[in-house]
Amino acid sequence: MARPEGISVHSLWVGIAMIVSRRLRQTLQFHLSVVFLALVLTVGSVIGWLTYSRMGDVIADASGNLFNVTSTEALAGLERLYAPAELAAEVLARHDITWAETLAERLAHMPVLAGFLDEAPALAGLFVGYDDGDFVMLVPVRDEAARRRYAPPAGTSFVVQAVDRSPGEVAQGRFVFLDSAFRVLGEENRTTYAAYDPRTRPWFERATAENVQIKTDPYIFFTAQTLGQTIALRSAAGTSTVGVDISLSTLAESLSRERITERAELALFDRDLRMIAHPDKTKVVKILPPAATGGGPALGRLSIEEMEGSALSSVAKAAVAAGVTTGTDKTLNDRLRIDGAAWRIQVAPLEIRGSTPYYLAIAVPEAELLAHARLLLQHAALAIAVILLLAVPITMTAARLIAKPVRALSAEAEKIRRFDFADPVEVDSFIIEIDDLARSMNDMKSAIRRFLDINKTISEETDFDRLLDTLLQETGGIAGARRGAIYLVSEDNAVLQPAAAMGGSLALLQAFPLDGLPGILQHACTHNKTYATPVSGASLAICGGDPAAEDNPDRNAVIVPLFNRAGAMIGMMTLVREETGNSALIGFVDALSGAAAIALETRQLIASQKALFQAVTRMIAGAIDAKNPSTGGHCARVPELTKMLAEAAHAASEGPFASLTLTEDDREAIHIAAWLHDCGKVTTPEYVVDKATKLETLYDRIHEIRMRFEVLKRDAWIAFWKGVAGGGDAAKMAEKRQLELAALDADFTFVAECNQGDVFLSPERLERLQDIAARTWTRTLSDRIGIGHEELSRKAQIPEPDLPAAEPLLGDRPDHILPRRPEDRFEPGNPWGFKLAQPEHLYNRGELYNLSVAKGTLTAEERYKINDHIVQTIIMLSRLPFPQHLRQVPELAGGHHEKIDGTGYPRGLTRDEMSPVARIMAIADIFEALTAADRPYKTGKTVSEALKIMGFMVKDGHLDPDLFDLFLTSGVWREYGERFLKPEQIGVVDVDALRPGPRVAA
Missing domain, CATH: 1.10.3210.10 (Hypothetical protein af1432)
Known part of the structure; x- marks a missing residue:
């Protein structure tokens, strides 16, 4: 689900934590019970887990040691198996049988061979292969399997297997059956056995080639069809090779004895992963199908990887992956999961002299190794359950006794939260910490009550001098002082001067320069810390005490430096006590001094800000009057x-x-x-407020109009002289000139009168003013050079005329109009509620427009501008x-x-x-x-x-x-x-x- 927009991951976690904390809110009794029971359960669980895990480690270590012992025992078994065979091979290699030429001669030596077979049950047979292809082998008949294999006469103890290849004759194979006294009980020709040629066997070839005692790899014996191994050695005479067959089936019995647990699996295999020994003999040899042998069914060695339903297949793969079977002496100890179950495994190489190493694989289910540990854990869990059942009522009772005073303290804390400090805290407990907490809460409640009372008194006092007296009296009452003083730093930060006294006269206290404070005050100023010190004499007088008072060894002064939030000292409070102070009291006074310093600083700041605001207010008003x-x-x-x-x-x-x-x-x-x-x-321009004439702006523009009349008068003289120069009648032209000059003088006098604010402009005057304005004068210079940008932009509203240009004597030009900005307009519903009829333009400085004002000097725009001062005041x-x-x-x-x-x-x-x-x-x-x-x-x-x-x-x-x-x-x-x-x-x-x-x- 997408997280709502705007909600951070941190906020989400905080919300979840708050919800969880609210749902987990329970009584102290509940939590103590839960904690104790959880502790018992946890301790028991930890002990059980540690016992189980440690026992597992111990068993794992023990299994490792046991694996090593098993490997050692297996190696020792192999050595016990090979030792008599190796001895027999050495003896036979030097025995006369090695050069016997006929079967009869060879049968005479059978008791010697039988002696080795009797002493070493693992020996399957002793034999001699001759260089001419003859072969003789003594095999014991020890069990029913051998009897079924050879079908000997009754009483047969040994079978002699012989191959005779006399020169010029066909090879013959025969079995000779001997009893325990080596008497011949019978003889049987075996045509199939005549095909056996010892010279083609690997043991013969290797022994002949290496001329040392050799051990063959395990293989299926030709006659016994069992898995075994041959030890061979070239005879001393050099005419034959002796050999000893060892049956490896005895290793299976040894491995069976070494099984650690019921389901433990052990196996011995070679480097090619082919089985050598297993507690189950059927898992060593397998029947090869005809297709694999090229003939009839035969036996072959089973590979450890082919052992379906066995953990050893996985163990072998782990050994190969770990490189154990690559010829190193590495041992694999590991923990595998096989078919969902954990197994402890070990694969260890067994070094065999004269042979490639064998590998012992051991696999034990971990569950069987830890079965005893689990049993102990079950016993521990049962013990913990019994302890929990007994602990519940005990814990609930103890938690109730502990929680009762805590609930009482919680109620007192709730009173403190509601700022209810009326009643003292009276809670007793046999637990020292809770009892101490009750006393501390009572002291805290009392201290907060006094602290709030003092702060309330200080905050309600508005008069600064009374504030100082109140502060000194209240603090002195807390400290148990009847005398004291408050010093304040002067505005120039040069002097510490007395400002209030308790129990004495303020006039008797003296001021001190900050760079020369007495030692008793200098110490507090330097260290910014409240402290108490014995005082007498001059020091007593500085602190507001009476120097003439009788000596009191317990008399001390509490010096309280007062620093503002910027860390600058603003004053000092001194309190004289007649008894030795305590650290808790000094700490309380020190805490109170911070609030006192802030209160003083605040009052000083407020007073300073008010004084500053009053001064700014007077400055603005004075500036207006001065302007x-x-x-x-x-x-x-x-x-x-x-x-x-x-x-x-x-x-x-x-x-x-x-x-x-x-x-x-x-x-x-x-x-x-x-x-x-x-x-x-x-914001009101002075030239509007002080407008003395109708044409006045920053200057009186009547002077411009006067100059135009002067120009017209000069034009009259110029016209006169031109006429005279042209041959006209000088007298008539002079008369005309004088009339023109008189008319111009009269018109300018009229215009000048209209410029005065005390002249009422009647309709007749207005009509004459317009007639005068209709007269023109000639301008030959551009009026668009040498002027400001704003005036130039206004003049640009019309094209500049060609010079010389005729202009009205009194003009109302477009550039005389100053437009009102859109932001200066007040629309209906404006934020200030102004209801004003605003002129369209900010100013209209048209000359005729201004001279046409009927009464006074102000146009409608200027009148609005003067009234606008109250608008600007409000804004x-x-x-x-x-x-x-x-x-x-x-x-x-x-x-x-x-x-x-x-x-x-x-x-x-x-x-x-x-x-x-x-x-x-x-x-x-x-x-x-x-x-x-x-x-x-x-x-x-x-x-x-x-x-x-x-x-x-x-x-x-x-x-x-x-x-x-x-x-x-x-x-x-x-x-x-x-x-x-x-x-x-x-x-x-x-x-x-x-x-x-x-x-x-x-």
Whole structure:
């Protein structure tokens, strides 16, 4: 199944672990029982497994040793088998029989040969092969198989097999039957045996060629049809070869005795993997089919690989694969799986003198080797089961006794998790560790309770000086101190100066330079570690103690360095105790000192940040006033008046503002909002705010128009002189010139008057202005060189005319229009809720367009730009990350141009949509603007005049009547006037006459 997208393998495993851990959650009693029982079971299993595995190793080692012993015994058996045969061959090689020429002579020596056969049952026969092809062999008749093979007369003990090849005669083969006294019991001619020629046999050929005692490879005896081996040796006379046949069937009996277990298998084979001996004689010789022999059925040697149903076939293959049969003396010891069962095997070479090595293969089922080990393991399992049955009730009882106090401690831990520290921990246990844990939990509970109490006290204290006193008192109470002091590092990081004292006077403590601290303080500063030390005299005074107090050998001071998170020291706390301190107490005070240092640092940081923010706020307001002298101290006075009126509303015990209550956070928000209420003015160009004439931008463009009139006047003079030069009437032409010059002077005077903001532009004036604008003047220089990129791009909207070019005397050209950027447009539903009628263009600097302003100097675009300062104020403040208690600053600062009837800007809010403070700021802004006496363009109005104007604004639905009434009756106007206005502006005010009537709900 595919893993869901987004889920990592690590997360998957963590989830599985959580599920498993939840399902495994059980009681301690259960786990103790399970662990104990699992331990017993594990120990028993491990012991049984170790016993079994070790016994297996022991048995495996023993089997290896037994394999080696078996191999040694097999080799010894072979040597016992070969020793009499080798001796017999050596004796016969020097016996007279080796040169006997007739059968009779040879029969005389049969007792000697029989003596060897009697002493060595493994000898199958002794024989002599003569160089002329004669052959004589003595064979014992020991069993029924031999009797069936030879069919001898009764009492036959030996059979003499002879071949006689006398010169000139046909070879004869005969069997002579002898009794135990070597008397001839009978004789039988064997025609088939006459074909036997010893000189063609491998033993004869090898012995003759090598002239040493040789051993043939195992083969099927010609007569006995059994597997055997021949030891042959050339006679001393050199006329014959003697041989001894050894029957290998006796090895099968030896191997049977060496079987380790019932199913163990052993076999002896040669390098060609042909069988030599096996406990089962039928697995050595096989019947060859006629097709294999080329005649009738015959016997052949079975290959070990052909032994179907036997493990020895696999063992032989393993031996061949391991290279054991390649002529090395390597022994194979291994573990094989044969037909799904494990077998221990060994294949060892047996070195035979005068012969190629034989190989002994042993295979034993591992199950039979480990049968005894398994029996022991079953007995061990039975013993473990009995132990488990007895251990269950004992374990459950013991686990219940152990778990009971642990459950009680778990309940106490749950109380601690719920921050319930009311009751002490009372748990007893006979287990030392649990009892110690109970006491430790009780101490921890008490310490956490005190720690939290102190932290709560510290966190709730807002006054920094009281915070220092509280911190010193609480810490001193924990340490058991009645005197102490707190020193703080000065702002310039040069002096450690006293800031709080307990049990004494702060004035008696002195400051110390940081580079010259007394030793008792220097040690704590250097090592940044709380420590206790005996004090007296001057050191006692430094720590806030009384130097005149009686000596107390147990008196000590706890010196607590206070470091901030940056690792810089911000202060030092000293506590004087009248008894010897303990390490646990010092550790607790040290832990508390970290929280204290962080609390102090936090308060200092908050105070510093507030001071910085206040300074930045005042800096912005001062920059606005400095940028535009026409506003004077407006940004500084409005906050004061706003706060006065807000406090009056807060103090009202009846009326519409009886429920209004200001918190310290509210006061801070009002203070900041009032100081920043006009911060958007930093975006308003000065030439718009201070626009004194209609054509003024960065300069007054009336000078450009004046120069055009000057050009036209020069053209009038030029036309006059051209006429005179052309022979015209000079007097008439002079009269015409003067009329033209007078008209130009009058027109420019009119244009200059229209440029003034205090001149009302009537329809007649507007019509004359347009007539003047229709006149043209000639420009001979390009107006597209030497100008800025933006102006050039605006002029590029129309093709440049050919020069000289005639242009209107007052122009409204496309390049006079500055477009408004798309990002400066406020669509309906904008994030700030602005509802403003925005002019299409940012600015229109057309000369005729500006001169056509009916009243004042500002065009619609410029008027919007001035009003835009409140938009920018809201946007700028909305982007500041104010803390939670100051989130209302943008709303307060941005509402002082709203009107309660909804006709204000920029949001068009009504009274109910505005907060009381926003409505308060509107009154403060208007009153300050009316009474300000530092504006260069006007004189400040008197208080009565300003209040009267504001009264009309109340009637028009622009100002809040309730707040205006509070403004009048509370006397805020008088308090403000006494602080900021000239005495002559205050005068006498009839408050009752100015108070608005009852407000009628809409």
